[in-house]
Every structure is written in C-alpha cells, then in structure tokens.
Amino acid sequence: MINFIKKKIALIWAKKHVKATAKFKNNAVEDQHQLLLSLVKTAEKTLFGRERNFEEIKTIQDYQTHVQIADYEELKPYIEKVKKGQRNILWTETPEYFAKTSGTTSGSKYIPISKEGMPYQLAAAQSAIFHYISQKNNSDFVAGKMIFLQGSPELEEINGIKTGRLSGIVAHHIPNYLQKNRLPSEKTNLIDDWETKVDEIVKETERQNMTLISGIPPWLIMYFEKLIERNGKKITELFPNLQLVITGGVNFEPYREKMNELLGKPVDTIQTFPASEGFFAFQDDYTKEGLLLLTNHGIFYEFVPLDTYGKPDAQRLTLKDVELHKDYALILTTNSGLWAYSIGDVVRFISKDPYRIVVSGRTKHFTSAFGEHVIAFEVEEAMKATVEKFPAQITEFHLAPQVNPAEGLPYHEWFIEFEKEPADMEAFRINLDEEMRRRNTYYDDLIAGNILKPLVIGKLKKNAFHEYAKSEGKLGGQNKIPRLANDRKIGDFLEKLKS
Template sequence: MGVRSLLSKPFARYVVSQQNKWVKNPGHYQRQIFKYLIDNARHTKFGKDHGFSDIAAYDDFKRQVPVGDYELIKPYIELVKKGEKDVLWKGVPIYFSKTSGTTSGIKYIPITRESISNHINTARNALLNYIHETGNSKFVDGKLIFLSGSPELDETSGIPTGRLSGIVNHHVPDYLRGNQMPGYKTNCIEDWEEKLEKIIAETLDQNMTLISGIPPWVQMYFDRIHDKTGKKIKDVFPGFSLFVYGGVNFEPYKAKLFDSIGKVIDSVETYPASEGFIAFQDSQKEEGLLLNLNSGIFFEFIPADEYFSDNPRRLSIEEVELGVNYAVILNNNAGLWGYSLGDTVKFVSKQPYRLLVTGRIKHFISAFGEHVIGEEVEKAMKYAMQEHKEVDLMEFTVAPQVTPVEGLPLHEWYVEFNNEPTDLIAFEKTLNLQLQKLNTYYDDLISGSILRELKVIKLQKDAFRNYMKAQGKLGGQNKVPRLSNDRKIASGLTPFIIND
C-alpha cells in the first residue's frame, strides 16, 4: 500500500464525519447558507435591484427574486464582461465557465473565489466517501485519467474563461497531479479524435486504476484500445478498479462498458454542472446521489408539472416529497439567483436527501399532451433490453413524428445498436408496452388511437459520433439529448438510417 493510499483512509474518515453534521440537520445548514448568500450580496447590483436589504426570510426572497434561466442573469453577466464589479456577487469572478446553451447561445457562468471549492472539494469528497465505505484506496496509488475538455483558457475582460472541466484541471491537488493522465499538452488538443489517439498512446502502458468521463466517450476510448490490442480492458489495465462518471444515465451503457472491461467494477456517479456541483454518489449500497447541501448553494425545487404554469410553487429542501419530479433551482455564492438549472430530479430518500436525475425540464415529448420524460424512455429501454438479452446498444434518442407519410402520428426511437434484436417487431412491442405502463397519458393516446405504437429506426455504426462531429460537439463533456419535442436531432440523424 502506497503513502497516498495509506493517508487517504483517515482523511476520508474525517471528511465523512464532517459531512454527517449537515446530513443530519440539512434544514439548519440550508437556512445558514441562505442567510450567508443574502448578507454577502446585499450591496451588489443584483441585490440592490431586487431589494436584498428587505429580505428577512425565504418567503421575502420568493416575492422579490423571479425564477429564470440564463436569460434572467444575462444582462448582469454582460456588465461583468465589461469589467464592472459587485454585479451578481461581491468583486469579480475568478473564472467564467463557458458553455453552450440551446436558446441563449454561449453562456458565461461565473465561478468565484467562494464557489470554486464547491467544484473541487465535492469531486474529492465523492472519492473519499467511496474509500470510507469500501476500504478500497489502492486506486489512489495508480494512474488516474479524466476524459475532459481542454485546460487552455481564454480571457474575458481579464477573467480566465474556458470549459468547466478545463478550469477544474488547474485545481487538481498536488498529491494527485503526478498521477493524472493524460499530460497537459495532450489535454489541450481540441480535436477529439486526435486527442483520443494521443491519450491512448500515453496511457496504454500505464497502471490505470481510475477512469473518469461521460460513458459514451469512455466507451470510445475502450473500443479504440481493443482495436489496437485485441484485449479486454482488464487485461490492458489489471489495476483498473473504479469508474467515475456523470452527465448521463449509466444504465443504457453499463452492459457494453462492463463487457469491454471484461468484468464488473465499482462505479461512482457524480452530478456536476458549470453552475455548481449538485450531488454525488456517497454509497455503493444505497440508491441515489447525496444532495450537496453545505457547499455554498441554496436549493429550491419546483414541481415539474407546475414549472410552466403562471405561479408555480417554490419549495425549500424541507418541503420536498419522495417520488415527485422537481425542477432544480440554484442560488449560490457565484452570483446565480433563482437560476433554473434545466434538470429534473426525484428524491428517493429524505434521510439523507438522495436523488435521481430524471431528465431535462425542456427535454420531453408532449406533441399530444403525453409529456414523456427522459426517465421513462430510459426505464423502458432498460426493461426491453432485459427482456431481449441479445440486445446491446451504443446510444439512442427519441423524437415525435407528428406528420408521418402514412398512418397515425408516433414516437420514433433512433437507435444505434452494437447488437440488434433478433426480432425487432417484438422488441418495439416490449418498448411500447413498458412506456404505456410508465406514462398513463401515453397509454391513453395509444389506447384511444390518437398515436400508434412507437417505431425503432436503426442507425449505422458511429451514427451518433458522426452526428456530434457534424455539430462540432464530439468528445469532452458533450452528450446527445435523450429526447426532444421537435425533429431537429432526428433530421440530423436521417443520413445515418439503415434502410433494410
């Protein structure tokens, strides 16, 4: 056992003991954070515009601060970009995390001296919780790979600007820096395919023990290694024992990924975003991700079925219920206020508060009022794959077809298979019946002959990869939306359809 591995265990024990203080009294810690945020932003431009000096309680805040997405704070961000201070938070940000938005174009998310620890320490704590629970710390002594964006940063009015994963790269602790793969120069390569080849060249003969990244891109890494060596990943990296991921539901990728590895290994799920590190898997035994309730973020939740109404309820952590789909709203020490993250979550535990990410508030299909969400299509796919065990898939997305050439409207499932169903019609029927069980509105539309049963559209190998490349979003932290309410993605995938 190496020095890092040896020292990590008492450190993990300490961090978990500190964590348990807020886990056992979440409401108290959230109220403290709320007060801290209001007190520290009273004299900012946003605070003055929204009467922070008059806010004494959460109800006051809800009356004075509206909920909105990036468009709500964009005018303030523009002032920060022009060099103004004390706009959303005291002083100026130390970074802008640059990310693409569907309606707002490029988004510049502020990261401050106070908020950077949320991103760095939470990633660390996810691993320390794993070490504390399992006792497995050996991976800390080996090489660790994080498939991420470039750490090269631009400047916006003197503020370093880049992708979140690139920014975080600059804050990897010194005791792990020597273990980190790939090297800085390789990480700076923008072209994903060129970068992947360099990563493989650097890591192939290394003792890789932890690999982290979005599952479809890690799968590509594994596939390329297999193409070069003809071996399973366990034979290339015998010490590989922990997979860390986030950004997408792991279930559709799990079987293929573990098959590529050649064995089942432990995994830790994280829920990071440019706006804040929201939650992380704190247990290998319990379902869900632990909500990060003591890290500079005051959380609000809006029931998803009320989100688009005129006066939706805004709930604090103590008011949420189990099994309800909520939109996540952030207020934090980076200067985000009433900020709708765009994600939906569902709590599976309140002691402690653990959640599942169920989808995106704007990513749904409701062309006929069915409001099918990401969680439902993923559950239906998982069930169908369990029933049709030969099926192995790479990726899929779902879109409505409102005006088919013939017949009733339907949902079209665009699927890239690694191994196709032996009976596609039976597979479609299983998918459809399971989705009917999961969504009563969809069931009513099928039963009432408003919609016809879904259709699976098979795509060529590397279809999603080529689609993402055409969109300029290959690799890194980019991912394909699981479903949409329009035909934009479906149209982009049309050239890759297999015509039997």
C-alpha cells in the same frame, strides 16, 4: 513503501472526512436556511440586490417574493455587464472564471464561477472519492495511475476573466499530490481534435497501471474501444488493477451494459452530478441508487413540482417540503451570483435521511444522451434552413438518440414525415447534419471526434404522426408531439411506420 504510506494516509483522510460529513447530512434543512440568508446579506449592495431590495429579505418566503425564478436569458443582461468588466453586478466580486457552455437560443452561455464557488467544485469530487474509500475500506487505487478524460485546459480571457469549459477549468486545480499519478500529459490534454487526443491518450495509458478512470460515458466508451482495438484485450485484462470508474455529465444507465461488456468484468462505479453552475450531488454509496445532495456547498436549492413548473402560481419548495418519488425542477441560488436560477434539470428524491436524488429528466424536451444538450430551437432552425435549400416540405419530425445500435457508432435518428420529398435525400441528410453541427458545438465535437456518426433519417409513411397521436389519446390542435426526446419511446413507435 511510499505507496503503502500513500494508501494508508488516504484511508485515514477518507474515514475522517466521512465522519465529518455526518453533521451536514443531519442538519441539511437548517444549513440551507442559514446559507440563503448569508448569500442575500453578502449581495445586498450588488446591482441585482439593490434592484430587488435584498435588505428587506429576512426569510425564505421574503426571498421568494423578491426574486422570481429566472433562466439564463433573464440573467443574461447582468452577465453581459460582467463580461464588459463592470463590478458588483450579480456578486460582490468579479468572477474568477466563466464556464462556457452551449445550448441557449442566443448561443453560448457564460456561467460565472466565483472565488468562493470554485473550491466547492473540487471539494465535491474529492468527497465522492473519500466516501468510496471509506465504504470500501480500500485505497489501493491511489498508488496507480488515474485518468480524467476532459476538455482542453486552455482558457481565453474576457476582460481578465478566464473562460473555458468546466472540465478544462478544473484541470488547473488538480491537487499536487495527484499530479504525479495523473494522466494524460499536459501536451496531450491541449490537443483540440478529440479523435487525435484520444489516440494519444491510448498510447500514453495502454502500458500503465491504470487504477481509476473518469469521464462522460460516451467518451469512456470511445477510449475503451480504441484500447481494445489496439491491444485485443478487454479493459480489465489490460488494466488488471482498475478499481474505480467515475462518471458524470449524462445518465450512466443507458451505457451500463455496453460499459460492462468493454470492461470484461464488473468494476466499481460512482455516478456524479456536476455542472458549470455547481457540483450538486454524488453517489455516496456505490452499491445503491441515488446521489447525496450537497446542501453545504454554497448552493441553496428550491424545488418546483414538475407538473406546475412554468406556471405563475407554481410552488417553490425547500428541502423540508419535498416528497419522495416526485419530480421537481431544480432551482439554484449560488455563491457565484446565480439567483433563483432554473438550470433545466429535473430531480426525484429517493431518500430524505439523508437527502438523496436521482436525475429524472429535463424541464423541456431535449436530446442529450451523449452530453450534447440539443434543444428544440436548434433542430427547428436546422430543419428550416435545409428545407428551404432543397426545397422540400415537412409534415412533422421527431429526433431520438440511438445509443445502442446493432452495429457501428451511435447516432441521432430523425424520423421525418415528408409532404414533399427532396430530389436528393442523401444530400438533404448531409446538409441537415451540417446545419446541426453549426448550431450546436457539442454535437459538432461528437461527430468530429467519431463518438457519433452523422444523423440518420427514418422516412415515415403518410399520417405516421397522426397514428402516434391517436395511440396516445393526444389528437387535437393543442397536443403537440415533442420534436425532441432523450429516449426512444416515441421513436420505437415510429420505427414501425417507416415507408
């Protein structure tokens, strides 16, 4: 009886919520305009606002004139002041949290989350679920057990500001009505070692009525494989009432085939687009491609055509100016004090009524097929340190992920053309992997957690990169081959040129 009432209430809430969201879907352009002016007005007396004469800003064009696009390094001096306890710097109040992330040239990033910003992170996740319930006209899963694979909720403090990974922060805000259904236990969630943690999660959940499972795709795959190994059953055999899988963090498509294989039969899937900087979009129709852009959640969006991104005269477009099926660098202004912030993601609109996007890439070459956010600086420094130690000489190299190997765990493959090979190639490989783990904490977590195996070296014959450049019509001093990729387009070509 209790479960019947719970499902009925969830369905009523969902229908009511989706009906209420029609307004923001229809008024996105005007809402965005008013939001920006409100954010600017609120922050007029902050250090950042005073330096840029916020009191003079009356239009979007004024804002774009006064506030230039910035990345983390450019906002870092202000964030350092906040970390030291100074107030009224980027936003009127001290942040409630710092979401600590990896991936810059100077170590970890500390992304402020204000008291105003935190509720939107939670509301977006809730909205995604409500849209699914309303469309499906079925809320059966709320009566079962739900699991959210996430980082440790243990937080440290920096001058009174609680600091940790976003997933750990969010864990402290799960509504009470979900707590009884939520797994794993707090004791298991606090385990630092990821492989140990997943083993305990498997033990806690394998006999439960799991109906909703959420997490980053590679983490889900690891969890599913361990369940199958222990029980000898596909996931939908083990959890016959499993109704919904929610993913985020990385593009789900490369994992879809593997996921379906482990599940045993199709399960409804919702893709989301959360980040430490905000929760931007979710799949409001689970049967169709595209994520609904959240235009009334405390974030003002600008879009720079990717082919002009980084140029002094690059246009900064708002929603009313974007075109379908064109790539844009995503720029954010948030109610947590990020101003014209370039997050590094590239999006493409596939609908303008309402505004729906797909995440089409990154503004810079990168490798993040498993959520590791490896950047060029990290791989170049790791290679430099390893080459100097052995010694060896490198002509060129390229890193590509192998998401679906023929056997074993996924891995990073480094295609290397040596001018002078190291005397001990295996020792060179091990050292290179260790150098990468030191520089990127997410990569280290993935290796330590047995989600990835240590890197593999693909040794190339002489002039391999020359042949690739020639094949692409990119011979010449100004044409650089990307050191990093998030796919195997270059890697598949180089595969044919191994020595």
